[in-house]
Amino acid sequence: MSVLVVGAGPAGLTLACALLTQGVEVRIIDRADGPARTSRAMVVQPRGVEVLQRIGALADLPERAIGVHTMAIHADGRRIATIGVADLFRRNGIRPPLLISQADVEAALRRRLDDLGGRVEWATGLEQAVQRDDGVTIELSSGASQRVDWLIGCDGAHSTVREAAGIGFPGSSVNEHFLLADVHTDFSGDRETTRTWVHHDGLLAMFPLPGNDLWRLIADVTLADDERLSDTEILDRLRHAVVERAGLDDVRIGSADWVSNFRISERLAERYRNGRLLIIGDAAHIHSPLGGQGMNTGIGDAENLAWKLALVVQGRADPSLLDTVEAERRPIAKEVIASTRLVTRLGLARNPVVGAVRKFVLPRIAAIGFVQNMIAERASQMRVTYRSGPLGGGNRKGLSPGDPVPDLEPTTDWTVRGPAHAVAPHVAALQKRFGAVTVAAPPKLREVLVVRPDGHLAWHSGVTARGVTARGDGSTSLDAWLDEMLGKSV
Numbered sequence: 001m002s003v004l005v006v007g008a009g010p011a012g013l014t015l016a017c018a019l020l021t022q023g024v025e026v027r028i029i030d031r032a033d034g035p036a037r038t039s040r041a042m043v044v045q046p047r048g049v050e051v052l053q054r055i056g057a058l059a060d061l062p063e064r065a066i067g068v069h070t071m072a073i074h075a076d077g078r079r080i081a082t083i084g085v086a087d088l089f090r091r092n093g094i095r096p097p098l099l100i101s102q103a104d105v106e107a108a109l110r111r112r113l114d115d116l117g118g119r120v121e122w123a124t125g126l127e128q129a130v131q132r133d134d135g136v137t138i139e140l141s142s143g144a145s146q147r148v149d150w151l152i153g154c155d156g157a158h159s160t161v162r163e164a165a166g167i168g169f170p171g172s173s174v175n176e177h178f179l180l181a182d183v184h185t186d187f188s189g190d191r192e193t194t195r196t197w198v199h200h201d202g203l204l205a206m207f208p209l210p211g212n213d214l215w216r217l218i219a220d221v222t223l224a225d226d227e228r229l230s231d232t233e234i235l236d237r238l239r240h241a242v243v244e245r246a247g248l249d250d251v252r253i254g255s256a257d258w259v260s261n262f263r264i265s266e267r268l269a270e271r272y273r274n275g276r277l278l279i280i281g282d283a284a285h286i287h288s289p290l291g292g293q294g295m296n297t298g299i300g301d302a303e304n305l306a307w308k309l310a311l312v313v314q315g316r317a318d319p320s321l322l323d324t325v326e327a328e329r330r331p332i333a334k335e336v337i338a339s340t341r342l343v344t345r346l347g348l349a350r351n352p353v354v355g356a357v358r359k360f361v362l363p364r365i366a367a368i369g370f371v372q373n374m375i376a377e378r379a380s381q382m383r384v385t386y387r388s389g390p391l392g393g394g395n396r397k398g399l400s401p402g403d404p405v406p407d408l409e410p411t412t413d414w415t416v417r418g419p420a421h422a423v424a425p426h427v428a429a430l431q432k433r434f435g436a437v438t439v440a441a442p443p444k445l446r447e448v449l450v451v452r453p454d455g456h457l458a459w460h461s462g463v464t465a466r467g468v469t470a471r472g473d474g475s476t477s478l479d480a481w482l483d484e485m486l487g488k489s490v
Helices: 010-021 046-054 085-091 102-115 160-165 231-244 294-313 319-348 352-366 369-380 424-434 475-486
Strands: 003-006 027-029 070-075 078-083 126-132 135-140 145-148 150-153 171-185 193-199 202-208 214-221 253-268 277-279 414-417 437-440 449-451 457-460
Touching: 003 010, 010 027, 010 102, 010 294, 046 102, 046 294, 070 085, 126 160, 135 150, 150 160, 150 294, 160 277, 171 231, 202 231, 214 231, 231 253, 253 319, 294 319, 414 424, 424 437, 424 475, 457 475
Parallel strands: 003 027, 003 150, 070 193, 150 277, 414 437
Antiparallel strands: 070 078, 126 135, 135 145, 171 214, 171 253, 193 202, 202 214, 414 449, 449 457
């Protein structure tokens, strides 16, 4: 069976790499002439780091990234909140996020793709796709036409695959525009702190970038629908914001390596699959970049789809397994849209009442320990769970099917964890279905856990995802669960 991935951004590259590690051949195309050298996204959250590590693409990104230790929030010329990001994440058993450009992340993924025998076909766009019972007939920008078995859209907000699949993409746009520039400046603030200034004119954010004097500036402005700003005008407005919103009138903003502007849209696809066509990443959901969730959500989509599509392509699972991608991942995207919307509205609101809440109430709330812990968990995406999905165990105490399993060795295999004397029949049951299986025997673990390739619990010897209590050595109930999950028996 053939798989075509459209779009060589983080989601498409992650999917292609993950499929290749599962032994599935894949073709990946992109309409652009070549790799992007710049990008708006610049945060890899802990969950994204974990996925990249699992597929062997993390490489030297942690060494090249900037470690964010502190987040400082200012209002009306004074600091109103300081959050020790690194300490907060570590207290919750979570590695800190990495501050590094999406372009660097994509480069690491392309190197891994090359190592796995794949390559991106640049300057190759999808023009048309027609689905039939036995596959999808595609037409490329080169004029070539062919049939593929599975067509995956990772081609962004204006997805050709989503349009071909007839999937709606409802939502709306925020009125404000954002200006962005990577600038050289003599700003002397420490380079382990991100800074945000809230002003009655709008927001200003300042993030350190690799190098000695390079910083990213982001500010919101109100523009007429037909108003366009040149790069020089964008830089002038950002210089003005640095003085007016941050009060840094002695800071010199020099040349810019990159200048851009964008408008926030919030959209969520009505579904993720139509037959042999599937969409993930920005093709399925777009939202405010505030909070650094977009690239990471797309990477999570890709990993979730990869192991399921691999099983289908290899004839080990019924195609209905692919419906669980939407069931598990769409609620995550919906939650991300809601949370980033709240952050954006609070930050941009001009209402004086909201301004007072932002200035006097939010700093007190942000200082509360459990609130900080909740922020860390949500931002990191390390607590993302599928327990309420069709493969999940529901809301029960303790570790439930669908929950992420902590302290795993990075692997894209199915994993069996449990007492050494008890794992053999479960390993045999999985090897019969999947071939390679990773086995671990952590101390003090009394139950047998079966972990999916994406690091989430699939089954354990107490309760399965369908609530079947294990009997004897547990292998019989594992086989029954696998039959139901895969839609196939052996």
